[in-house]
Amino acid sequence: MIPFLDLKAINQQYEKxxxxxxxxxxxxxxxxxxxxxxxxxxxxxQYCGTKHSIGVANGLDALTLTLRAWKEMGKIKxxxxxxxxxxxxxxxxxxxxxxxxxxxxxxxxxDTYNLSPEGIKxxxxxxxxxxxxxxxxxxxxxxxxxxxxxxxxxxLVLEDCAQSHGAMIDGKKSGAWGDAAAFSFYPGKNLGxxxxxxxxxxxxxxxxxxxxxxRNYGSSERYKNVYCGVNSRLDEIQAAxxxxxxxxxxxxxxxRRKISEIYKNGITNRNINVPKTVKECEHVWHLFxxxxxxxxxxxxxxxxxxxxxxxxxxxxIHKQVAYSGLFDVNLPITExxxxxxxxxxxxxxxxxxxxxxxxxxxxxFD
Ligand SMILES: *Cc1c(COP(=O)(O)O)cnc(C)c1O
Numbered sequence: 092m093i094p095f096l097d098l099k100a101i102n103q104q105y106e107k108x109x110x111x112x113x114x115x116x117x118x119x120x121x122x123x124x125x126x127x128x129x130x131x132x133x134x135x136x137q138y139c140g141t142k143h144s145i146g147v148a149n150g151l152d153a154l155t156l157t158l159r160a161w162k163e164m165g166k167i168k169x170x171x172x173x174x175x176x177x178x179x180x181x182x183x184x185x186x187x188x189x190x191x192x193x194x195x196x197x198x199x200x201x202d203t204y205n206l207s208p209e210g211i212k213x214x215x216x217x218x219x220x221x222x223x224x225x226x227x228x229x230x231x232x233x234x235x236x237x238x239x240x241x242x243x244x245x246x247l248v249l250e251d252c253a254q255s256h257g258a259m260i261d262g263k264k265s266g267a268w269g270d271a272a273a274f275s276f277y278p279g280k281n282l283g284x285x286x287x288x289x290x291x292x293x294x295x296x297x298x299x300x301x302x303x304x305x306r307n308y309g310s311s312e313r314y315k316n317v318y319c320g321v322n323s324r325l326d327e328i329q330a331a332x333x334x335x336x337x338x339x340x341x342x343x344x345x346x347r348r349k350i351s352e353i354y355k356n357g358i359t360n361r362n363i364n365v366p367k368t369v370k371e372c373e374h375v376w377h378l379f380x381x382x383x384x385x386x387x388x389x390x391x392x393x394x395x396x397x398x399x400x401x402x403x404x405x406x407x408i409h410k411q412v413a414y415s416g417l418f419d420v421n422l423p424i425t426e427x428x429x430x431x432x433x434x435x436x437x438x439x440x441x442x443x444x445x446x447x448x449x450x451x452x453x454x455x456f457d
Contacts, residue, residue: 093436093445095399098278100440102285105335109285112331119327124307127330132290134337135274138257139266141292143299146325147306150253150275153289154186156323157249157271158221160301162190163318166247171220176206177407177425179225183251184408186273187223188417195219196409198424202367204228204380208236215240221247226255226265228403229281229347229377230368234260234268249273252292254377256282257344260370266292276333281347281377282340284329343439347376350437350446354379357450362457363389378403379437381453386433389456396452401434 102109116127128146136144147153161167169191175183177196187194197214200207204227211222222241224232232250241248248269252258255265256274266272276288291302301318304311309320351374355365364382368374380403383389390400407425409418435449 093398093441093449095401095434095436096279096438097440098283101283101438104440105339108335109332112335113328116327116331122327123324125327127327127334128325131325131330131334131337134334135290136292138337138340139264139272139292141267141272142294142296143292145291145293145299145302145306146330147289147291147302148323148325149287150273150277150280150289151182151186152306152321152323153273153275153291154183154223154249154251155189156302156305156321157273157291157293157298158186158190158192160298160305161221161247163301163305164297167192167220170218172216172218173221173223174206174211174214174219175223176204176210176225176227177409177420177422178204178404178428179227179251179408180253180404181408181411181413182253182275183223183225184414188414192221193218196418196420196422196425198422199227199428201424201428203230203232203369204366204428205230205232206237208233208240211237211240215244215246219244219246221249223249223251224269225251225253226258228366228380229254229258229375230366231255231258231260231265231268231373233369234263234265238268247271253277253280255375256280257340258373258375260373267294270295271298276329281344281375282333282336284336285332286329288325288329288333290325344375346439346441347437348374349443350441351376351379353443353446354435354437354450357447358453360454360456363453376437378434380432380434382428382431383433384431386431389453390433392456393449393452398449398452399436402429402432403434405429 309318
């Protein structure tokens with residue numbers, strides 16, 4: 092059996108270091124907002140190349156609290172429009188609606204699955220205030236063009252980096268391009284904790300201070316509450332786990348790239364479209380997503396032959412029951428993608444032999 096993602100095997104690579112770090116926190120007697128969090132925040136900011144990194148409870152909170160902070164700062168208000176790609180995970184859009192902002196779902200580029208500059212420009216109205224590019228599946232969006240559009244139209248940019256830790260354009264990492272960026276460290280992400288965790292990166296010190304208060308009941312000084320904040324803290328044990336795993340992130344990305352090469356060079360079945368990359372260094376291969384018109388047959392065939400696959404994502408956001416009545420939109424590209432995409436196994440512990448076995452099976456599918 093080739094699993095989609097073997098989390099146990101991923102973490103067992105660092106078993107001793109993780110257990111030592113965990114023991115260090117247990118023995119310290121300090122479990123929330125301590126040295127482990129500050130250390131990880133510094134290391135992660137340095138990794139991304141930003142002035143600040145602020146740990147929070149999860150990726151959804153990282154997105155939600157950034158938009159909330161811009162509201163508290165008077166930069167955006169209820170009803171303002173946020174441009175986001177329609178084929179993203181629902182968290183990107185929940186953060187928008189949770190803040191009483193209006194999501195404007197934009198069709199992705201069919202080759203990269205990301206927002207295109209043309210798509211963004213066509214969606215801008217006088218109410219647009221934010222562009223929220225999701226670096227989907229691990230490939231960074233066209234950030235040079237996006238930042239240029241933002242500048243011309245005076246818009247804020249919030250990157251959703253939940254799938255793109257370490258992806259870059261010309262050496263500048265995802266998370267360092269926008270006005271702010273949100274990361275998830277859900278266990279299955281490229282940088283995964285051993286529980287829930289997330290972070291925001293930014294170079295804006297004023298924004299960082301507002302988020303620091305919001306994540307801790309709206310308070311930066313004990314028992315003085317400036318905002319009606321929330322409890323969204325990244326605990327010491329998860330921060331310690333993340334500090335261990337951050338050291339190995341680049342090595343894990345390079346293993347993922349090798350698997351992706353085996354897939355891209357090996358898959359020759361004409362019924363299957365492999366993903367297109369703009370430039371190799373931009374992609375960190377969180378997911379390897381191919382398109383196939385007989386997707387459900389392919390998934391069943393691979394399952395029958397011991398290969399587990401997933402679909403990211405089978406129901407587009409505008410078709411979700413949770414949003415029934417909200418979106419009156421026609422999104423044929425997004426709908427077609429949801430019916431034809433399938434994610435092949437890829438991970439830092441997947442063997443090259445397993446990848447070759449997947450290639451052979453996929454090529455034999457007809
Ligand atoms: C995983 C994910 C999130 C949410 O992260 P959580 O830590 O699960 O809250 C947000 N956006 C995208 C694109 C994701 O893949």
